[in-house]
Amino acid sequence: MGKDLTISKLIVENFFEKLSNALEVDVAIAGCGPSALTLSLELSKKGYKVAIFEAKNEPGGGIWGGGMMFNEVVLESELEGYLKELGIRFKKFDEFIVTDSVHLASALLYHTTLAGTMIFNNVFVEDLVMYDRRVSGVVINWTPTLREKLHVDPISIVSKFTVDGTGHPANLVKLLSKRGIISSIGGSTEASYNFGIVGYEFPMDAENGERFVVENTREIYPGLYIVGMAAVSVGAGPRMGPIFGGMIMSGLRAAELISNELRKMGGSDDER
Numbered sequence: 001m002g003k004d005l006t007i008s009k010l011i012v013e014n015f016f017e018k019l020s021n022a023l024e025v026d027v028a029i030a031g032c033g034p035s036a037l038t039l040s041l042e043l044s045k046k047g048y049k050v051a052i053f054e055a056k057n058e059p060g061g062g063i064w065g066g067g068m069m070f071n072e073v074v075l076e077s078e079l080e081g082y083l084k085e086l087g088i089r090f091k092k093f094d095e096f097i098v099t100d101s102v103h104l105a106s107a108l109l110y111h112t113t114l115a116g117t118m119i120f121n122n123v124f125v126e127d128l129v130m131y132d133r134r135v136s137g138v139v140i141n142w143t144p145t146l147r148e149k150l151h152v153d154p155i156s157i158v159s160k161f162t163v164d165g166t167g168h169p170a171n172l173v174k175l176l177s178k179r180g181i182i183s184s185i186g187g188s189t190e191a192s193y194n195f196g197i198v199g200y201e202f203p204m205d206a207e208n209g210e211r212f213v214v215e216n217t218r219e220i221y222p223g224l225y226i227v228g229m230a231a232v233s234v235g236a237g238p239r240m241g242p243i244f245g246g247m248i249m250s251g252l253r254a255a256e257l258i259s260n261e262l263r264k265m266g267g268s269d270d271e272r
Helices: 004-021 034-045 077-085 101-115 143-147 171-177 189-195 206-215 228-235 245-264
Strands: 024-030 050-054 072-076 091-093 096-100 118-121 123-131 134-142 155-164 218-221 224-226
Touching: 004 118, 024 034, 024 134, 024 245, 034 050, 034 101, 034 228, 034 245, 050 123, 050 155, 072 077, 072 101, 072 245, 077 096, 077 245, 096 101, 101 118, 123 143, 123 155, 123 171, 134 143, 134 171, 155 171, 155 245, 171 224, 171 228, 206 228, 206 245, 224 228, 224 245, 228 245
Parallel strands: 024 050, 024 155, 050 118, 155 224
Antiparallel strands: 072 096, 091 096, 123 134, 134 155, 218 224
């Protein structure tokens, strides 16, 4: 008997150990873009159990392609210290920083998984778990299963907090809005519109878009937070193109908000 059986057993056994460990987490994140990676890194460093579910084969979101497949991205210079902390190479140009998009994505992926974040690629969040009018986790299935429209039931992940990091589609928010659940915040469809449940971003305006994404990072429904481009789409903010400072700062903002709430629930895994 050659190595083949051993290789297969190692993959299967270790994957299911990881999946079993992810069935109940502190934070479940749908989508693995820059805001989700920054959020997961900060929470994992504090000892919280975090799992990310990414529908595509390649985690990293919109970073990889840079601007029009020129694989360089721009960030605000105020993030210089954060990039240095992660050992990311960059160049400064007045108020801007330029870095290689592949280098940035790779660094975020490396650091968050090193800190303990569990990333499951090719996994789509098809629904939400809800207990007592509070989002309490996600329902997942293999992306190819849904793409092929196979009649295969999903499994559930239970979490203390759930994050919509699905980018432009804001898929998790749509799961609530299409059922009329999200409008219960304001009590009416009109109030729901005023609350910002729009579902698309406005035309390009990088300066205001970068500010908007951070300001709109928040808990949109009990247990459900929005970050990154999901926060922009939900709030109908302007798109900002290949500048990613707002995405990073949105993740940092969400980490602050969620960790504050988790501490109220009894502290981090390290503290327990």
